Amino acid sequence: MSAEQSTDPAQRQQEGYDFVVVSNRLPVERVVENGEATWRRSPGGLVAALSPVMASNDGAWVGWHGAADETLERFDHDVFHLAPVPLSAEEVEAYYEGFSNATLWPLYHDVIAPPEFHRAWWNVYRRVNRRFAEMTAEVAAPDATVWVQDYQLQLVPRMLRDLRPDLTIGFFNHIPFPPLEIFGQLPWRRAVLEGLSGADLIGFQRPGDAQNFQRCVRRFLDVPFRQGEARFGNGDAHWTVRAHAYPISIDAQAIQELAGRPEIKQRAREIRHELGDPETVYLGVDRLDYTKGIVHRIKAYGELLEDGKLTVGPSVLVQVANPSRERVESYVQLREQVEGLVGHINGQFDTISHTAVRYLHHGYPFEEMVALYLATDVMLVTSLRDGMNLVAKEYVAAKTDGSGTLLLSEFTGAAEQLKQAILVNPHDIDGLKDAMVRAKDMPAAEAKKRMRAMRRQVLGHDVQDWSEAFLRDLARTRATAAEARR
Numbered sequence: 259m260s261a262e263q264s265t266d267p268a269q270r271q272q273e274g275y276d277f278v279v280v281s282n283r284l285p286v287e288r289v290v291e292n293g294e295a296t297w298r299r300s301p302g303g304l305v306a307a308l309s310p311v312m313a314s315n316d317g318a319w320v321g322w323h324g325a326a327d328e329t330l331e332r333f334d335h336d337v338f339h340l341a342p343v344p345l346s347a348e349e350v351e352a353y354y355e356g357f358s359n360a361t362l363w364p365l366y367h368d369v370i371a372p373p374e375f376h377r378a379w380w381n382v383y384r385r386v387n388r389r390f391a392e393m394t395a396e397v398a399a400p401d402a403t404v405w406v407q408d409y410q411l412q413l414v415p416r417m418l419r420d421l422r423p424d425l426t427i428g429f430f431n432h433i434p435f436p437p438l439e440i441f442g443q444l445p446w447r448r449a450v451l452e453g454l455s456g457a458d459l460i461g462f463q464r465p466g467d468a469q470n471f472q473r474c475v476r477r478f479l480d481v482p483f484r485q486g487e488a489r490f491g492n493g494d495a496h497w498t499v500r501a502h503a504y505p506i507s508i509d510a511q512a513i514q515e516l517a518g519r520p521e522i523k524q525r526a527r528e529i530r531h532e533l534g535d536p537e538t539v540y541l542g543v544d545r546l547d548y549t550k551g552i553v554h555r556i557k558a559y560g561e562l563l564e565d566g567k568l569t570v571g572p573s574v575l576v577q578v579a580n581p582s583r584e585r586v587e588s589y590v591q592l593r594e595q596v597e598g599l600v601g602h603i604n605g606q607f608d609t610i611s612h613t614a615v616r617y618l619h620h621g622y623p624f625e626e627m628v629a630l631y632l633a634t635d636v637m638l639v640t641s642l643r644d645g646m647n648l649v650a651k652e653y654v655a656a657k658t659d660g661s662g663t664l665l666l667s668e669f670t671g672a673a674e675q676l677k678q679a680i681l682v683n684p685h686d687i688d689g690l691k692d693a694m695v696r697a698k699d700m701p702a703a704e705a706k707k708r709m710r711a712m713r714r715q716v717l718g719h720d721v722q723d724w725s726e727a728f729l730r731d732l733a734r735t736r737a738t739a740a741e742a743r744r
Contacts, residue, residue: 274399275318281407284321313337352382391417416456426736429457435467461504513655526632541634545582551640631656640684646671678708
């Protein structure tokens with residue numbers, strides 16, 4: 259914070275904030291304690307990574323507070339100054355459940371489910387993005403740095419540049435960016451690319467995602483990228499857009515510390531005992547989403563039981579499926595499919611004392627998840643398409659003793675960093691089955707060697723490194739632009 263800026267909150271609201279994060283949701287959630295509503299910090303790597311940045315850079319966070327048809331004034335909580343963006347119930351349905359999660363999400367995940375293209379959804383998406391941009395322009399100080407997050411807000415960078423050309427704007431896409439042939443299906447492809455191209459720096463999970471974006475810009479906007487840079491203009495204004503990969507990570511040290519607590523280790527032993535003290539615990543942890551390959555792994559496990567290569571009792575599959583987007587029809591159908599498959603396998607293979615598949619359709623406190631990681635022998639990450647998949651990295655960070663085996667889909671961003679995992683094509687059920695048996699039977703020395711290498715990678719590149727790398731490059735972009743203006 260500069261010497262001229264006031265520390266008084268009311269005065270600061272008038273002057274604006276030097277660093278602004280913009281995301282669909284605020285970094286807090288409302289809870290009721292002793293009959294009174296209050297706020298608490300939301301869990302998750304993004305909030306953990308940006309909290310120190312907010313504290314040291316006089317930061318504000320723009321986002322929806324989670325309740326429809328409610329308008330809140332700006333307020334402070336923890337290290338955050340929070341600027342809530344109001345959404346009506348109809349806007350939540352069209353902008354979030356509709357265009358974001360029934361149009362963009364399936365399109366960006368290789369059309370695993372068919373995307374829906376509705377002009378009414380697009381019109382609301384554009385209107386809501388405009389509201390986010392206007393709130394950001396209101397809270398940002400002169401020459402502030404703004405970091406916009408994810409696919410729900412792809413139009414904000416260009417809208418914000420038009421409103422506040424003095425700002426330095428970054429954007430990070432947390433999900434995959436599709437190849438040209440898939441992205442080209444979007445009726446509003448030019449508008450989305452123009453929206454993203456309002457940013458000075460655009461970050462993606464993988465180099466392939468950045469390359470896909472660059473190809474789309476060249477094809478649909480006729481603007482070429484050279485060495486990750488392209489020049490854009492709007493009247494008298496011109497700016498350089500950079501697009502590069504910044505693979506996101508986790509708070510590895512926090513997970514490692516949790517895994518070392520005696521009560522967490524004791525809970526891990528209790529979990530194995532509750533499962534019947536099996537020889538091999540297979541684990542899947544996912545949001546209930548069609549991109550995660552949950553059906554594929556459960557089907558493969560059921561066939562291994564049919565083949566006699568696995569036996570209920572010595573082996574068990576635990577599947578944690580956190581509820582997700584339960585009002586979106588494709589998710590309703592997925593839940594019915596998964597629960598039907600689990601019921602069929604358990605009906606065929608359960609014994610009086612053991613269950614083939616422990617299916618848990620609810621969320622757990624993170625401490626319980628770390629204990630579950632410790633209790634697991636083989637972690638199954640079989641995503642059909644994933645920007646990164648942080649569960650794979652959490653599992654590796656939790657395995658402080660070097661035990662455990664990670665079976666990882668080659669279609670995740672994590673596969674490019676965790677190369678010592680057993681990499682699989684989850685569409686190949688026979689190959690997936692072979693990999694599951696191989697993981698179970700892998701010699702302990704080989705498993706530990708692989709896990710040590712993966713742990714070096716995860717512990718050496720945590721979420722703090724990710725945010726610092728992006729913001730460092732964004733600051734360089736800002737300095738270069740200032741020099742060009744001079």
